[in-house]
Amino acid sequence: MERILVTGAVGQIGSELVEALRKKYGNENVVAAGHKTKPTEEMRTSGPFEFIDVTSRESIERVVKKYNIDTIYHLAAILSAIGEEKPQLTFRVNIIGLYNILEIGLKYKLERIMVPSSIAVFGPQTPKENTPNETILRPTTMYGVSKVAGELLGDYYYRRFGLDFRGVRYPGIISSKTLPGGGTTDYAVEIFYEAIKKKKYKCYLRKDSTLPMMYMPDAIRGIIELAEADIKNLKHHSDYNLAAMSFSPEELTKEIQRIIPEFKCEYKPDSRQEIADSWPKSIDDSAAREEWGWKPEYNLQSMTKDMIQKLREKIFKGF
Ligand SMILES: NC(=O)c1ccc[n+]([C@@H]2O[C@H](COP(=O)([O-])OP(=O)(O)OC[C@H]3O[C@@H](n4cnc5c(N)ncnc54)[C@H](O)[C@@H]3O)[C@@H](O)[C@H]2O)c1
Structure with missing residues (x-):
């Protein structure tokens, strides 16, 4: 039990x-x-x-x-x-x-x-x-x-x-329900809120700072x-x-622009850049795949589409 x-x-x-x-x-x-x-x-x-x-x-x-x-x-x-x-x-x-x-x-x-x-x-x-x-x-x-x-x-x-x-x-985990709690990959959630509400975002990482992410x-x-x-x-x-996708802020911006074409992103790295620079760009998760059958479902494109849909509902319907 x-x-x-x-x-x-x-x-x-x-x-x-x-x-x-x-x-x-x-x-x-x-x-x-x-x-x-x-x-x-x-x-x-x-x-x-x-x-x-x-x-x-x-x-x-x-x-x-x-x-x-x-x-x-x-x-x-x-x-x-x-x-x-x-x-x-x-x-x-x-x-x-x-x-x-x-x-x-x-x-x-x-x-x-x-x-x-x-x-x-x-x-x-x-x-x-x-x-x-x-x-x-x-x-x-x-x-x-x-x-x-x-x-x-x-x-x-x-x-x-x-x-x-x-x-x-x-x-880095991307989600629409609860805001992240102070990590280095938080930008990948904040960017969606700002893209929907203000059509612009100031990113605290460099545009080419590729990191592994998951929906x-x-x-x-x-x-x-x-x-x-x-x-x-x-x-x-x-x-x-555990891996699913890897992308940079610039690649995420381009994917968001496919749905919100007027969205613009500026880049102003802060102290979190140093943390991001110490982490990998992509991850080999073959042990998880072989030992217990791990397989991700979402990639950059499907995650972006779902995030924007969920956040539009949340922001515009006020819950
Ligand atoms: N979110 C990510 O991108 C990510 C990535 C890799 C690993 N993780 C790991 O996943 C786990 C959950 O992460 P998250 O993103 O939900 O973090 P979060 O910061 O959103 O939530 C952590 C929670 O821990 C609580 N907490 C802090 N101090 C506490 C204490 N003394 N006693 C009891 N609770 C306390 C906080 O109130 C907070 O709600 C963590 O172990 C984190 O290291 C998260």
Whole structure:
């Protein structure tokens, strides 16, 4: 029986993951846990909702006991751009928070812990094109350091204690429901809002700054498929590269202009450019494809069309 806790539930990915998990496993079986931000009416009323602080083990434990949780999707984190502004907080939330989840996993004999990692585990010395699953992990951001630590800890707890820990390395995630929470790839969401509302956008990355990206429906399906994969087929656990598309701000602008021809984009790189420059341009996800059948559905063209349609409905219908 799946009794699932989602941490970071009010965030960009959590808000859509909770909806998908509730649809699949039943509303009452998926506990959404936020931190400080108020949940939407839909999240609060469609199933159980709690506030937790992942840096406090008691706070997580209270919810795990109350709902008899057996699976955690641990999404609570500080992302890359905010991570460079607040490295100490990032260490506490991303590393101590994950350690708390792992220890609770052992104490309550949880069936499974799912934790997204990120392309931020890679660094300037990593090969940039078609980056392999097994490669140099020397990130230069606190966020990246925390994600490498998370992957290594997850694999350690699996080998040493048999805790079923699984994770994917997400690229930048594009979505229409909830705004992103302070990462380096946020431009690829903001650009759509500005293109629809103002027909212009000032991008904080260079126009040729190519990064791997993924549309939210693929991201949600991917992590749920990995959770459901037969463990016998898994040679990796915490660190599956996951790819869908790669594009630069200029290529995304051109694709948006096919639907909104008057749209214009200016480029004014800021400190996030340095983070983007340390990340790969494209990702080799053959391990995920071979071991659990990963296959993305959306490319740049189909994602752009769907984003514009969804955001036009949201913006012009006022919800
Ligand atoms: N969005 C992306 O592009 C992307 C890419 C790669 C990996 N990821 C990973 O996916 C996961 C979810 O990312 P997201 O984009 O939804 O992030 P987000 O910033 O939108 O959401 C993270 C949530 O964590 C919560 N949080 C922060 N501190 C907390 C604390 N002390 N206790 C409990 N909750 C706390 C925040 O309130 C926020 O709602 C993270 O692990 C992130 O590293 C995201």
